[in-house]
Amino acid sequence: MDLEAYFSQLSPEEQMLQFGRKNPDPLALAFDRKRVVHAGMKGKMIPPPLAQGVWQKTLQGAPQGRPTQMAYFHIPFCKTKCLYCGFFQNGTSQEAEDRYVDLLIRELEQDAAQPRLQAAPIQAVFIGGGTPTSLAPENARKLLSAIHRCLPLSNDCELTLEGRIHDLVPEKMEVWFAEGVNRMSLGVQSFDTKVRQQVGRIDDQDAVLEKLRALSAWNQCAVVIDLMYGLPDQTLEVWKKDVELLVQSGVDGADLYQLDVFDKSDLALSIQKGRLSPAATTRQQTALFAWGKGYLDAQGWKRLSFCHWARNNRERSLYNTLARSGAQLFPFGCGAGGHVDGVSTMLHRALPMYERMVSAGQKPLMFLQQESPYARIADRIQAQLNQCRLDLEDLARMDSRLSGLQWLGDLWEEYGLWKHNGYLYHLTEAGQFWEVNMTQTVLECVELLLEGAEKGKVAEARVAEQG
Numbered sequence: 001m002d003l004e005a006y007f008s009q010l011s012p013e014e015q016m017l018q019f020g021r022k023n024p025d026p027l028a029l030a031f032d033r034k035r036v037v038h039a040g041m042k043g044k045m046i047p048p049p050l051a052q053g054v055w056q057k058t059l060q061g062a063p064q065g066r067p068t069q070m071a072y073f074h075i076p077f078c079k080t081k082c083l084y085c086g087f088f089q090n091g092t093s094q095e096a097e098d099r100y101v102d103l104l105i106r107e108l109e110q111d112a113a114q115p116r117l118q119a120a121p122i123q124a125v126f127i128g129g130g131t132p133t134s135l136a137p138e139n140a141r142k143l144l145s146a147i148h149r150c151l152p153l154s155n156d157c158e159l160t161l162e163g164r165i166h167d168l169v170p171e172k173m174e175v176w177f178a179e180g181v182n183r184m185s186l187g188v189q190s191f192d193t194k195v196r197q198q199v200g201r202i203d204d205q206d207a208v209l210e211k212l213r214a215l216s217a218w219n220q221c222a223v224v225i226d227l228m229y230g231l232p233d234q235t236l237e238v239w240k241k242d243v244e245l246l247v248q249s250g251v252d253g254a255d256l257y258q259l260d261v262f263d264k265s266d267l268a269l270s271i272q273k274g275r276l277s278p279a280a281t282t283r284q285q286t287a288l289f290a291w292g293k294g295y296l297d298a299q300g301w302k303r304l305s306f307c308h309w310a311r312n313n314r315e316r317s318l319y320n321t322l323a324r325s326g327a328q329l330f331p332f333g334c335g336a337g338g339h340v341d342g343v344s345t346m347l348h349r350a351l352p353m354y355e356r357m358v359s360a361g362q363k364p365l366m367f368l369q370q371e372s373p374y375a376r377i378a379d380r381i382q383a384q385l386n387q388c389r390l391d392l393e394d395l396a397r398m399d400s401r402l403s404g405l406q407w408l409g410d411l412w413e414e415y416g417l418w419k420h421n422g423y424l425y426h427l428t429e430a431g432q433f434w435e436v437n438m439t440q441t442v443l444e445c446v447e448l449l450l451e452g453a454e455k456g457k458v459a460e461a462r463v464a465e466q467g
């Protein structure tokens with residue numbers, strides 16, 4: 001079925017969900033709400049009894065060509081739970097942390113002993129969570145030195161440690177930089193004391209700015225912060241101050257990302273019970289996005305993706321860029337995900353199961369699946385849209401059936417979501433705001449063109465997104 005025929009059989013509500021609408025103000029009204037991008041295209045689940053053997057065989061194999069590869073380490077502990085968070089796993093406990101770091105190193109040593117991991121340099125390592133900066137200095141030292149000892153890191157490897165401003169204390173920073181951390185990614189969310197503290201961040205504005213200054217004074221790494229827009233009481237005036245302080249803080253890069261209020265989250269409950277003001281609506285968020293984007297552009301910051309800016313060349317955002325382009329990703333830790341040579345996995349998120357399996361010498365696989373044969377096409381689409389563009393001719397060269405996407409190219413040019421420059425489509429400001437929706441829809445259209453997915457897909461997507 002071609003896309004036009006598919007579109008015409010959808011109800012108006014389904015057309016709106018997947019394709020948006022034509023409107024004089026596409027930034028505010030092209031879609032009703034943000035969608036969720038489901039990672040890539042569906043693969044085939046490997047039966048659990050076979051999964052360990054398939055993983056081991058993968059690690060004993062040889063790579064095809066010269067792969068770009070990375071490693072991800074997950075630290076599943078946080079000192080406190082932020083109200084808006086959908087990823088919290090465990091509170092901090094010194095005893096649990098000590099045990100976990102030893103097991104994480106054991107998991108790393110087990111995989112690193114296999115030939116596949118040593119077959120090509122690792123270009124980026126990301127230690128994420130949770131709150132990796134919450135690790136005690138001795139545990140951070142043990143983990144970082146094991147990463148250097150076990151992995152074939154390239155000379156220009158980007159080594160990112162993610163965490164909280166609150167942990168920027170001299171005894172920790174000394175260890176991180178002695179052990180090779182060259183990029184820090186920190187959640188600030190808002191500099192405004194009331195706005196940040198009422199959603200669970202710990203420090204006030206002065207402490208945040210002072211700690212960022214202290215971190216920059218080490219001059220050992222790129223410093224990158226996250227700012228969120230749409231938090232309760234974060235008016236346009238507060239947001240303007242947030243972005244101005246971001247520029248004044250001297251950090252090397254920043255993400256500006258939209259608050260999602262997850263149903264049944266602590267934040268949603270606090271708002272329902274009147275303890276917090278409502279979060280911004282999607283329409284209000286568009287104004288915040290447009291102002292932040294305009295201000296950073298005017299200040300000469302470089303756009304590295306639809307939501308990430310760099311002030312200078314020290315910030316490369318290598319891991320994030322490669323992660324969206326299908327680079328091989330070796331996962332380690334409770335709740336980590338990754339994919340290597342055509343199989344993808346998610347590791348167990350529950351600590352007891354993780355501990356049991358690693359102690360028994362197994363990879364703590366929650367599931368393992370054979371990637372879709374079209375996974376590389378999905379990677380290409382995500383990588384390009386992440387950079388605010390899409391080259392339909394490039395996709396048609398990968399598979400001629402994808403020339404059917406031209407219908408979507410024309411539709412969204414009419415809707416004001418992207419514009420063709422004679423070579424490829426560039427997202428407009430509206431398209432940049434709605435990038436997540438567009439990515440998910442393009443992936444669904446590709447699946448339809450290549451695999452003949454049926455109308456049921458839309459209903460499935462709607463249930464998943466509203467659930």
Ligand code: SF4
Pocket residue numbers: 077078080081082085086087088129130131164187
């Ligand atoms: S520190 Fe990060 S992972 Fe932990 S609760 Fe806050 S937002 Fe969630």
